[in-house]
Amino acid sequence: MRIEKIEAIPFSIPYSKPLKYGLKGHLKSADHILVRVITSDGVTGLGEATPRPIIYGESQPSILWAVEQWLAPRLQGLPVYGLERIWDQMTPLVANETAKGAVDLAVHDALAKSLNIPLYQLLGGWTNQIPVAWMVGQAGLDEMVRECLEVQERGINSFKVKVGIEPDKDVAVIARLRRELGDKALIYVDANQAFSYQQAVRIIPMLEDHGLGMVEEPILAWNSSGRLKLAQRIGVPFIGDESVISPFHVRNEIDLGAISVVSIKTPRTGYYQSRKIVHLAEQAGLSCIIGTQVETDIGVLAAAHFGAAFKIFAYPAESTYFLTMKDQLLVTPLQIEKGMLRLPEGPGLGLDLDEDKLKRYRQDK
Numbered sequence: 001m002r003i004e005k006i007e008a009i010p011f012s013i014p015y016s017k018p019l020k021y022g023l024k025g026h027l028k029s030a031d032h033i034l035v036r037v038i039t040s041d042g043v044t045g046l047g048e049a050t051p052r053p054i055i056y057g058e059s060q061p062s063i064l065w066a067v068e069q070w071l072a073p074r075l076q077g078l079p080v081y082g083l084e085r086i087w088d089q090m091t092p093l094v095a096n097e098t099a100k101g102a103v104d105l106a107v108h109d110a111l112a113k114s115l116n117i118p119l120y121q122l123l124g125g126w127t128n129q130i131p132v133a134w135m136v137g138q139a140g141l142d143e144m145v146r147e148c149l150e151v152q153e154r155g156i157n158s159f160k161v162k163v164g165i166e167p168d169k170d171v172a173v174i175a176r177l178r179r180e181l182g183d184k185a186l187i188y189v190d191a192n193q194a195f196s197y198q199q200a201v202r203i204i205p206m207l208e209d210h211g212l213g214m215v216e217e218p219i220l221a222w223n224s225s226g227r228l229k230l231a232q233r234i235g236v237p238f239i240g241d242e243s244v245i246s247p248f249h250v251r252n253e254i255d256l257g258a259i260s261v262v263s264i265k266t267p268r269t270g271y272y273q274s275r276k277i278v279h280l281a282e283q284a285g286l287s288c289i290i291g292t293q294v295e296t297d298i299g300v301l302a303a304a305h306f307g308a309a310f311k312i313f314a315y316p317a318e319s320t321y322f323l324t325m326k327d328q329l330l331v332t333p334l335q336i337e338k339g340m341l342r343l344p345e346g347p348g349l350g351l352d353l354d355e356d357k358l359k360r361y362r363q364d365k
Contacts (some may be wrong), residue, residue: 001043001080001114007036008049008067010060010363014326020058020138021162021295022192024054026178030296030325033063033099036356037106037321039080046349048299051179055242056097060198060363065098075103076364080111095241097268098293102269106300113348119302120343123271124309129342131316133158133186135292138165145176151320155338164194167203172288175210185186186316188214193242195219197226204234207236214261214315217241224256232259239263243293247276254284261315266303277286278310290317301349304341317341329357 012031019027033049049063074089086107090100112122120128134151136144136159148159163170170189177187189207190364191200200218209217216239219226220288240259245251245268253259262281264274280287290307293299294324300319307317319341322328331352345348 005038006072011361035102045106047102047105050293108332109348119305120308164191190216195345227258285313292318
């Protein structure tokens with residue numbers, strides 16, 4: 001079974017409210033790319049690419065061009081199971097991480113479908129369900145608290161809070177959330193590199209006083225000396241995200257010794273590179289978490305399969321933000337009950353794409 005054709009389809013689905021994060025992050029809609037790998041046996045695999053110009057330098061048009069003009073011609077005719085050969089052809093394209101990641105996800109989906117097994121079984125088969133966390137963007141204090149309380153009533157008890165714009169307000173938010181959500185809730189923060197070193201040194205201990213569980217990328221990812229000094233001064237796990245966008249970056253972070261948790265985002269590393277990151281983390285004694293690229297339900301399902309495949313994922317997956325979108329792309333909705341996402345048992349991703357909805361939201365009509 002060989003790769004016969006690769007399609008890239010741009011689409012846009014609005015969020016029910018914008019997501020604000022870091023110093024300049026602002027998302028009003030999921031302007032993503034759906035990648036379809038079609039095999040010589042008629043099997044179709046799906047992957048989702050998530051442009052983040054201010055993080056990876058990729059846009060919806062650039063991903064579309066990279067897949068159609070560079071990757072598809074180089075991969076056509078290769079065996080679907082030939083992952084080494086596929087990545088040997090994709091690696092020369094510098095950067096373009098989510099373009100390559102989406103193709104990789106689609107190849108694995110097609111491979112699992114051809115074997116008639118779910119993706120999580122193909123990848124490692126550790127479990128068939130994962131706990132999930134909720135991410136709350138920067139907003140007014142009362143609005144953020146109200147959102148988390150509503151989510152907690154639905155059975156989710158882990159919360160990732162976007163911080164970094166108003167440090168003193170961040171302290172008030174975490175203090176209030178701890179009072180309202182209770183001692184058993186996992187509450188952690190993500191600054192998306194927005195704090196200065198001086199701010200982080202001052203604010204994080206104050207957050208720890210209110211039961212902070214973890215902190216993600218508080219300062220600039222390139223500030224290696226500052227990150228190490230900060231990690232040595234705080235008492236909670238340090239999550240790497242923008243600093244661990246490839247196995248090479250993970251290796252550097254392990255050598256630095258600042259982080260204790262690696263955020264794995266399958267849209268940017270696919271399954272092939274994500275598996276390498278898992279093994280690097282295992283050998284270094286680090287934990288992992290499934291991070292979010294605020295994917296649609298397709299991307300969430302792909303990430304959840306990876307999170308279910310390996311024992312190393314010690315924290316709830318950030319796999320719920322798709323619920324804030326005004327529509328979904330899968331025929332059968334994902335099921336989250338009592339804070340757990342159970343994976344479908346069908347082959348590959350296990351659920352079907354709603355072609356009518358894709359047609360409604362695609363941008364190249």
